[in-house]
Amino acid sequence: MSTSAKVTSIIIPTYNGLPLLQRLIQSIRTYTDEQVTPYELIVVDNGSSDGTAEWCASSGITFVAVTGNIGFPSACNKGLRIASGEQLMLLNNDIVVTPNWLLNLSAGLAQEPSIGLAGPVTNYASGQQQVTYSFDGIEQFMRIAEQTNRSDPNARERVLRIVGLCMLFKREVYEKVGELDERFSPGHYEDDDYCLRIRMNGYGLMMCRDALIYHEGSASFRQQGEDTVKQLLARNRQLFIDKWGIDPSVFIGT
Template sequence: MRYSLTSIVIPSVNGLMLLRRCVASIRRHTDPEKTPYEIIVVDDGSADATAEWCADERLPFVRLPVNAGFPRACNKGLRMASGDQLLLFNNDAMATPRWLENLLDALHSSDEIGAVGPVSNYVGGRQRVDLAFDGPDEFMRIAERMNVPDPAKWEPALRLVGFCLLFKRAVYERVGGLDERFSPGHYEDDDYCFRIRMLGYGLRICRDTLVYHEGSASFRLGGEAAQQALIARNRALFLDKWQADPAWFH
């Protein structure tokens, strides 16, 4: 089956090496004949050569003058996107064999499904799978074996993690963008999934799709104490907004 265009939005801040690896993996493991795609990079106030590299690679990108945070960067990219499907993808993630085709199969298996996400080696909640592997090359070999399309492995969920989140444009047009009160990041994906479900759409974890994730590469730059303080602050924001504990949905 051939799908319509998917827009892959990749926010990146001072992560050119990760971004280059991420984009290379998408190009290697995504068949444009079956799953046409565009890549949109949001250079979130980087001090490295991200913008110059994107220009050299002829990648559509938007350059923010200062680091605006993950939710704002994603929203900038989503507003540039032209695809019928929209995919938020972290720069420290890597595409794997048949990744996008499998995710699209699940997303379009029913009109009531609003968003889907893969399983990964580094992710919170039920999307995490414990794997023993020695580097990205071995991970790709594992993914080659695991990423066999299987609707029996599409699992209903209350929440998906935003490191690799695929949703329909029709959903985006109803839900809107990420809530920027959660900038620079954490719990904006919990909030977005909650809003999707409030409109009656379902979420699916695709256990037939394994995607690599290095994990918290940008947030680690600020140190562990700062990251934990941010998590606590944004959890409190979620509680205040919804009068609900996000842990209920994990």
């Protein structure tokens, strides 16, 4: 391990998504060089009934077992509380990471002293982080990502918002800004809220176009049904407006 490398705590909330989690962790182990970008894995299991806790235990992965599904923000907070890294990452379980993903995100986070949070681009996201590539399956996507993920400071830009599917931030940001707001549980708009609070504390956000990752897209929320998700989005949007007195769609350009 490089003496100058900063350890990243990767926190992954999950609920009854063991095949997705296994695919994600396999990709992390395959495409993350621990000598260059050391990391620790922390899985927060929201009361899954599919053997997630048992698999984590047998695989030597640090995990927090929760008795029920407490939602994304609360699960993230539980993981953050036990994280030891100098860099902290919140990562959806329906991601597949790619060559140089963490190396380039870490470079983006360190590119300017005022940057507090960095995020990738992906095939499935709201706002600026969604990029369009034509691909047929994960293998072809990986080949595209290998070409795309060549470290390039000019491929990174400051933005007003980073989507919560993959957020890398400094420990000092967490210590200053605090935890995710659990009023947004089970999820949606807690990432908008966190980005706003980070910016209010004087930090910038960096989007890294040289860090392309694969996102399945709302895998956990799809289990709830379309109408339920629409109601949740409307409720949490109103919670955001009630908290800040601004409409997130106007303020953050989404």
